[in-house]
Amino acid sequence: xxxxxxxxxxxxxxxxxxxxxxxxxxxxxxxxxxxxxxxxxxxxxxxxxxxxxxxxxxxxxxxxxxxxxxxxxxxxxxxxxxxxxxxxxxxxxxxxxxxxxxxxxxxxxxxxxxxxxxxxxxxxxxxxxxxxxxxxxxxxxxxxxxxxxxxxxxxxxxxxxxxxxxxxxxxxxxxxxxxxxxxxxxxxxxxxxxxxxxxxxxxxxxxxxxxxxxxxxxxxxxxxxxxxxxxxxxxxxxxxxxxxxxxxxxxxxxxxxxxxxxxxxxxxxxxxxxxxxxxxxxxxxxxxxxxxxxxxx
Amino acid sequence: xxxxxxxxxxxxxxxxxxxxxxxxxxxxxxxxxxxxxxxxxxxxxxxxxxxxxxxxxxxxxxxxxxxxxxxxxxxxxxxxxxxxxxxxxxxxxxxxxxxxxxxxxxxxxxxxxxxxxxxxxxxxxxxxxxxxxxxxxxxxxxxxxxxxxxxxxxxxxxxxxxxxxxxxxxxxxxxxxxxxxxxxxxxxxxxxxxxxxxxxxxxxxxxxxxxxxxxxxxxxxxxxxxxxxxxxxxxxxxxxxxxxxxxxxxxxxxxxxxxxxxxxxxxxxxxxxxxxxxxxxxxxxxxxxxxxxxxxxxxxxxxxxxxxxxxxxxxxxxxxxxxxxxxxxxxxxxxxxxxxxxxxx
Numbered sequence: 299x300x301x302x303x304x305x306x307x308x309x310x311x312x313x314x315x316x317x318x319x320x321x322x323x324x325x326x327x328x329x330x331x332x333x334x335x336x337x338x339x340x341x342x343x344x345x346x347x348x349x350x351x352x353x354x355x356x357x358x359x360x361x362x363x364x365x366x367x368x369x370x371x372x373x374x375x376x377x378x379x380x381x382x383x384x385x386x387x388x389x390x391x392x393x394x395x396x397x398x399x400x401x402x403x404x405x406x407x408x409x410x411x412x413x414x415x416x417x418x419x420x421x422x423x424x425x426x427x428x429x430x431x432x433x434x435x436x437x438x439x440x441x442x443x444x445x446x447x448x449x450x451x452x453x454x455x456x457x458x459x460x461x462x463x464x465x466x467x468x469x470x471x472x473x474x475x476x477x478x479x480x481x482x483x484x485x486x487x488x489x490x491x492x493x494x495x496x497x498x499x500x501x502x503x504x505x506x507x508x509x510x511x512x513x514x515x516x517x518x519x520x521x522x523x524x525x526x527x528x529x530x531x532x533x534x535x536x537x538x539x540x541x542x543x544x545x546x547x548x549x550x551x552x553x554x555x556x557x558x559x560x561x562x563x564x565x566x567x568x569x570x571x572x573x574x575x576x577x578x579x580x581x582x583x584x585x586x587x588x589x590x591x592x593x594x595x
Numbered sequence: 596x597x598x599x600x601x602x603x604x605x606x607x608x609x610x611x612x613x614x615x616x617x618x619x620x621x622x623x624x625x626x627x628x629x630x631x632x633x634x635x636x637x638x639x640x641x642x643x644x645x646x647x648x649x650x651x652x653x654x655x656x657x658x659x660x661x662x663x664x665x666x667x668x669x670x671x672x673x674x675x676x677x678x679x680x681x682x683x684x685x686x687x688x689x690x691x692x693x694x695x696x697x698x699x700x701x702x703x704x705x706x707x708x709x710x711x712x713x714x715x716x717x718x719x720x721x722x723x724x725x726x727x728x729x730x731x732x733x734x735x736x737x738x739x740x741x742x743x744x745x746x747x748x749x750x751x752x753x754x755x756x757x758x759x760x761x762x763x764x765x766x767x768x769x770x771x772x773x774x775x776x777x778x779x780x781x782x783x784x785x786x787x788x789x790x791x792x793x794x795x796x797x798x799x800x801x802x803x804x805x806x807x808x809x810x811x812x813x814x815x816x817x818x819x820x821x822x823x824x825x826x827x828x829x830x831x832x833x834x835x836x837x838x839x840x841x842x843x844x845x846x847x848x849x850x851x852x853x854x855x856x857x858x859x860x861x862x863x864x865x866x867x868x869x870x871x872x873x874x875x876x877x878x879x880x881x882x883x884x885x886x887x888x889x890x891x892x893x894x895x896x897x898x899x900x901x902x903x904x905x906x907x908x909x910x911x912x913x914x915x916x917x918x919x920x921x922x923x924x925x926x927x928x929x930x931x932x933x934x935x936x937x938x939x940x
Contacts, residue, residue: 331734381925386673387875388735388869388921395917401910406625529744534735566754572746575739584737586729 304555306439309399310512312551313447314339314431314505314522318529321501326538327461328494329474333389334374335502336526337396338367342506343424344400344414347517350388351416356423356511360446363507364500371499372492401519411518419515422446422479422508446508448475451500454544458543461540502526531578537585550574574583597879606878607886609923614915616859624647627907636653638898639657640893648782654892655853656681656863657793659846660870661888663799663839665879669802670725670835671815676719676737677843678867678924679744681720684711686748689851689858690756703773708790708848715844716837723836728827733836741867752858775853788854792885794842799881811835813928872916875923891916 318335325332340365350359374392377383401412408414421445430440461467472480473487473494480487509521528550536543553574557567619629640650660677667674676704691707699706722740725731749764758767775786801808811831818828845867851858869891877883899911 328695333738377925378920383921383924386675387871387924389907390871391917392617393917393922394865394868394913394920398915398917400912400916405910406689420756423914429841430711461840511812524742527738530735531739566750568753571652572743575746579739579743582731583729584723586731587763590729 302435302438305436306442307551308555309439310442311554312548313450315525315532315550316454316530316544316547317452317508318502319507319532319547320457321498323533323538323540324470324527325494325498326533327474328470328491329477330385330491330495332498333386334392335498335529336522337393338370338499338502339506339522339526340400341370341396342503343521344517345508346507347414347416350419350511354418354420356420359511360504360507363503367499367503368496371495372558375492375495379491382581384522409511411479414517417442421509422511423517443514454540457540470480530573531574534578535549603880604876607876607883610876610919613922617918618915619910620756621660632707632907635901636897639897642919645782648784649896650893651788652782652784653896654786654888655791656846656850656866656893657870657873657888658795658864659842661873661884662794662870663842664874665884666839667835668874669815669879670811670831671733672832672835673743674836674839676722676739676740677678677733677839677870679741679841680715680718680818680840681847681863681867682744682748683850684715685847685862686751687714688848689766689769692773692852693767696773697770700772704852707773707852708845711844712841712847719836719840723833727832768857769852773852774856783854785853787853790849795881795884806835828847867914872920888908
């Protein structure tokens with residue numbers, strides 16, 4: 299029973315990270331390290347709650363969140379590709395700016411500090427019937443599956459194909475590997491980079507929508523709790539490969555799900571929370587040392 | 596290179612103008628008069644000696660984090676880990692402040708500050724070493740280290756270093772003798788401000804008057820050239836990272852011993868990142884760092900009072916800070932919507 303619960307919770311906690319990581323991965327394949335995923339997730343979550351409450355439709359809310367994320371991603375991209383901004387500083391700045399803007403709107407329009415509770419927010423529906431509960435081990439997880447989780451995993455599975463076998467996928471990877479070369483063969487690499495940042499915004503927006511609308515149906519300033527950075531950690535750890543990144547997300551999701559239970563065993567949750575970051579550090583170190591050794595030979 | 600004063604001044608003024616313009620639009624949208632609010636901000640931050648003291652007090656941690664950031668940015672090392680060094684140093688300093696025997700008297704303060712600097716230096720030595728030896732991307736490594744620092748300090752103040760008498764997430768208070776003296780008593784302005792100015796001054800001396808200061812600027816301009824003239828890029832990169840950590844750590848100790856007297860959750864509301872905004876705005880110049888720190892200190896201290904007396908949410912300050920960060924790195928002269936590839940020098 300406890301395993302079923304952990305599997306279900308881990309799966310659900312993976313979804314927002316997975317969505318944002320898929321977007322960030324595409325973005326990095328095109329040569330842009332997106333530190334602003336957190337900001338886009340947060341604004342996605344915020345708009346999802348509002349739209350869901352106003353329209354009563356989870357689908358519109360999800361689409362709205364994706365659009366908001368994409369628009370922010372596009373504007374962010376312009377500062378990098380057209381105005382020469384350093385992507386790291388611009389990303390950190392975006393996080394501060396968006397957190398400030400959302401806090402401002404919350405305070406001013408909704409007269410609340412930190413939390414937005416709205417009436418009649420439509421939550422994400424469950425795809426499979428309750429009866430699936432009888433399936434052993436993963437039964438509970440199956441009954442909890444929501445459309446966004448399925449979409450996230452479909453993306454993770456199809457992305458390797460898209461990146462290697464479609465024109466746009468090849469353009470994206472070519473841009474990330476050698477933008478000057480792509481330019482010389484006539485590909486508008488800046489447009490490709492803009493497109494990839496919009497993709498990152500789109501998926502982060504969806505990730506935010508999942509966070510807000512899976513079960514709680516409200517927005518909180520701390521809702522994303524660094525998940526944008528965990529997503530960053532995941533695609534760094536997965537070396538921009540969709541499947542490896544998705545597995546890293548799954549691992550981080552399960553760590554998140556077990557965090558509270560570990561406490562009873564005597565492991566402090568705060569220290570477990572830092573495992574993803576340590577893993578990325580180790581992965582970075584190992585891959586850099588290997589590269590170094592290859593160069594030395 | 597930003598060699599002329601005019602260019603530097605413009606580099607400082609333009610992001611600010613953009614930020615104030617954007618926040619003015621926000622203010623107009625909510626039906627407030629931006630000029631009224633801005634003049635209120637000015638009078639709230641510099642209107643009297645008490646208010647000026649509050650502003651300077653709020654700018655104190657930024658002096659440290661901005662210098663710490665600038666040291667690295669000058670050399671082209673993209674260290675975003677000052678926040679982590681500030682936290683680790685802060686906890687280290689506070690730890691000395693309450694664990695050392697009171698009998699040591701005033702000596703506790705230098706010990707705590709040195710210990711904090713040491714911790715901060717060691718903290719950023721790792722990413723520095725990895726960057727220099729194995730070219731491990733310093734942005735990601737220092738970013739990850741920030742989260743690790745938050746986790747470690749969060750764990751320590753909830754476990755081993757938890758204050759026995761108060762709730763959770765705080766250490767015990769430091770001894771009275773370990774508190775940094777206040778400069779203008781009712782206000783919280785403390786000796787850390789002087790220490791911060793000393794750091795800026797030392798930074799300025801180091802940049803302009805020492806060989807290693809020159810070398811570190813050179814590797815920021817051109818690593819291959821520096822290698823060719825015999826500067827050790829590896830050693831210099833490690834040096835700037837360690838220096839950055841030391842200053843960040845000392846900043847944390849100054850904040851802990853001078854302002855809060857203990858370490859608690861939310862010890863730093865992002866001083867490392869505001870410091871980065873200041874360093875960018877100042878283009879690493881010492882005078883700019885002082886001006887920028889005071890400016891952001893003013894925004895923070897006046898922002899709190901403005902929120903009390905009007906309906907304007909404090910989050911406006913974050914909007915300004917975020918805009919400044921983005922506009923500080925936008926190269927206004929290079930904005931182009933053409934498809935031509937600019938030759939980057």
